[in-house]
Amino acid sequence: MTMSLKLGSLPLLGGNVAKKCASLKASKHKVVDVGGAGDAEFPSFLPKEVEKIKDPFARSLAKRIERLPVQIGYSKSCIMSSCVKPLIRQSNKTTPVVLLHCFDSSCLEWRCTLPLLEEAGLEAWAIDVLGWGFSDLETRPPCDMASKRHHLYQLWKSHIRRPMILVGPSLGASVAIDFTVHYPEAVEKLVLINPSVYAEGTGHLAKLPESVAYAGVSLLKSLPLRLYANMLAFNSIPFLTILDWTNVGRLHCLLPWWKDATVSFMLSGGYNVISQIKQVKHKTLIICGEKDQIVSYKLVVVMS
Numbered sequence: 001m002t003m004s005l006k007l008g009s010l011p012l013l014g015g016n017v018a019k020k021c022a023s024l025k026a027s028k029h030k031v032v033d034v035g036g037a038g039d040a041e042f043p044s045f046l047p048k049e050v051e052k053i054k055d056p057f058a059r060s061l062a063k064r065i066e067r068l069p070v071q072i073g074y075s076k077s078c079i080m081s082s083c084v085k086p087l088i089r090q091s092n093k094t095t096p097v098v099l100l101h102c103f104d105s106s107c108l109e110w111r112c113t114l115p116l117l118e119e120a121g122l123e124a125w126a127i128d129v130l131g132w133g134f135s136d137l138e139t140r141p142p143c144d145m146a147s148k149r150h151h152l153y154q155l156w157k158s159h160i161r162r163p164m165i166l167v168g169p170s171l172g173a174s175v176a177i178d179f180t181v182h183y184p185e186a187v188e189k190l191v192l193i194n195p196s197v198y199a200e201g202t203g204h205l206a207k208l209p210e211s212v213a214y215a216g217v218s219l220l221k222s223l224p225l226r227l228y229a230n231m232l233a234f235n236s237i238p239f240l241t242i243l244d245w246t247n248v249g250r251l252h253c254l255l256p257w258w259k260d261a262t263v264s265f266m267l268s269g270g271y272n273v274i275s276q277i278k279q280v281k282h283k284t285l286i287i288c289g290e291k292d293q294i295v296s297y298k299l300v301v302v303m304s
Helices: 015-026 048-052 056-064 113-119 145-160 171-182 203-207 210-221 223-233 239-249 258-268 274-279 297-303
Strands: 002-007 066-071 078-084 097-099 124-127 164-169 187-193 283-289
Touching: 056 113, 056 239, 066 145, 078 145, 097 113, 113 124, 124 145, 145 171, 164 171, 171 187, 171 274, 203 258, 210 223, 210 258, 223 239, 283 297
Parallel strands: 002 283, 097 124, 097 164, 164 187, 187 283
Antiparallel strands: 066 078, 078 124
């Protein structure tokens, strides 16, 4: 069963939430705690540039990021995988909400939303998809679609262990669909936000010479490109706030293995879940913006 909810213009963080973030940024009052982190220090594995971030929501959530062991393959090796765990674990009778993120992003994407879910009494997890975020990828594992799926399953199996409401925005919707089709027992319901699910993978980029691919991801990491993208996404937000949010969004790119992981994903062909969409049997809520300039609203209507 699929339900769709259409909105007007829906920025990445949601209109009201984005404005709330911006207003807090401009406020003269000191924000001591947003979401339970208090005056804790940043995890040592985060890039040192996290100290320069001013967004109180991002700073608070960054302090809560931790790494959990996730076994991969059939060996005893594991990946220390980054995520934000719930402040309070609920009973086995409740359904955890697991938040994925967009393409080349991190759990910090949920910095404004996660505290609201927790205030509502939900057990919310913000998970970094393999290859992005702040996991320890020193061993340079493959970061293709199958590897991302297997990693998410092992994380769920080891640490969440209950059927979940899986939330995927943009490319995260493709991650969620692919995961649900392969591991239906792990998912109770789906929430897809501005789902980008009709792209045929990375297309011709998968055929690039490796040297050209590395040059391309270097551009993807660049501050000017990401700043420009954010300026297109947000209206009536002060420039310095957008600059700060850009630094939040590219923080994970500063880890030494980010280029290798991104090239691995690009050359693997990326996500192509078009044939899997009709295989999803779970109740699904689709949230989309009629005026979205990235994901076609017409395609979302076809999907629902």
